[in-house]
Amino acid sequence: GSEGRSLGRCCSYPTVQRKLPVLRWLPRYSLQWLQFDLIAGVTVGLTVLPQALAYAEVAGLPVQYGLYSSFMGCFVYCLLGTSKDVTLGPTAIMSLLVSSYVFHDPTYAVLLAFLSGCIQLAMGLLQLGFLLDFISCPVIKGFTSAASVTIGFNQVKNILGLRNIPRQFFLQVYYTFQKIRETRVGDAVLGLVCLAALMGLQEMKRHIPKSHRAEPMFVRTSRFIVWAAATARNALVVLFASLVAYSFQLTGSQPFILTGMTPRGLPPFQPPPFSLVTTNRTVTFGEMVQVGKGLGEGLWGEGGGVSSAPTPCAKSFSVPGLTNLLGSFVSSFPVTGSFGRTAVNAQTGVCTPAGGLVTGALVLLSLAYLTSLFFYIPKAALAAVIICAVAPMFDAKIFRTLWQVKRLDLVPLCVTFLLCFWEVQYGILAGMLISGVLLLYSIARPQIQRDVLLIQPASGLHFPATEFLREVVYKQALAVSPPRCVILDCTHVSNIDYTVVTGLAELLQEFWRMGVSLAFCGLQVVWEWRRGALDSGW
Incomplete structure (x- = not known):
């Protein structure tokens, strides 16, 4: 019945492979893989021995x-690990x-x-x-x-x-x-x-x-x-x-x-x-x-x-x-x-998680014979x-990066950084709390652009209309205080010439100087070959 089919699917070989990843690579294991895994295992072992003593x-x-x-993870990951490099x-x-x-x-x-x-x-x-x-x-x-x-x-x-x-x-x-x-x-x-x-x-x-x-x-x-x-x-x-x-x-x-x-x-x-x-x-x-x-x-x-x-x-x-x-x-x-x-493992060309067996064995041998x-x-x-x-x-560049990308992210960064010197747990929890508050505030109080002018030409844009379009946009968006952003809806614009492209590029530069945005929406395929002309002012 259905219970038998469900049991069969649970015990099928693909299902067992997903649960026990070692079955994916072990049937295909070769002497060439063994050579690389031995080299990688010994190399990682020589890295882990001094680090293990130091980290204790x-x-x-x-x-x-x-x-x-240092050895249990090597054996467990060999059986259940899905990445050949991870240690x-x-x-x-x-x-x-x-x-x-x-x-x-x-x-x-x-x-x-x-x-x-x-x-x-x-x-x-x-x-x-x-x-x-x-x-x-x-x-x-x-x-x-x-x-x-x-x-x-x-x-x-x-x-x-x-x-x-x-x-x-x-x-x-x-x-x-x-x-x-x-x-x-x-x-x-x-x-x-x-x-x-x-x-x-x-x-x-x-x-x-x-x-x-x-x-x-x-x-x-x-x-x-x-x-x-x-x-x-x-x-x-x-x-x-x-x-x-x-x-x-x-x-x-x-x-x-x-x-x-x-x-x-x-x-x-x-x-x-x-x-x-x-x-x-x-x-x-x-x-x-x-x-x-x-x-x-x-x-x-x-x-x-x-x-x-x-x-x-x-x-x-x-x-x-x-x-x-x-x-x-x-x-x-x-x-x-x-x-x-993990980086050392990857650089030495490990082929399968079996490299961990060599590393684990090296640790056990050192415990048995080298502790003196x-x-x-x-x-x-x-x-x-x-x-x-x-x-x-220590990532010193992150401070400058966040200053350039989003300065508000410096708050959880600095709070976490400073409080971790006092107590690690408090620093982590405080940083997570501040990040959560900033996230919830942005969700509860999304920024809404109120002063936006929507302009929708009813047909194509040709050079006689260039000056008229610029005057309308200038009077209703740039000449007012404060300046307003403009969305130019080009849904009905199926044709445009070079003069209009040049005029729009100049208009974009004027908007940049005023610190407001001129956005285009609904652009048609016919615009694709002309976008290069706007790149200088986009």
């Missing part, structure tokens, strides 16, 4: 939690949002990942992706620009080797300058060298010319080596800094602040914590949740994923939601789509990685 520092968590958060994992902005909630306690971070995943999955199932359309670009730009400044300045203390600096932005600025005399020379020199190296390699990558088959093999190989070094610059710089620190360790002196001991091994697979036992009492689930902040992190983390992934909103909500939900069982903090690593080497990573080197990662997020 931004979140206020031990560095191993950055690695715990999921820890990001600078998400780490900043997490830092305002976790209080340096990983238990809160893991619970937040679980709550964010539940919220995102629910929004995906309810098809609520359209809600992101109500977050205006000025609010997003204000938030990301403020976040880049906050995250970048937060790493100045590690570049200078300063200790006991508060995490709140304004207190951070005050105490950083107050303790500037306590700067450790070793950390400052190494941090600045790492910054210069990262910026130099990044600039080098931008100016590498494209290779051509006609060029000698030596030239193409050299360009590939330079490109690979520039792409994996974060890993190379961190490796260089670690070797320098290890060399000093062998001599018995250590001028750098090091990352320190990192626990070895994979995280245990266990449910996220729903309570926290302290020395004094047990913190209940309700006290841990802090619904307002947890909900804010979930929504904003998903905003980054939707912006990064060219997929339908429901799927974009579902994949990061499932990643965060499953990630909470392996001690992950919330993750989302990464712009930088993380001891020698200087914090100044990780700080340089973070600063270079967040610097492009």
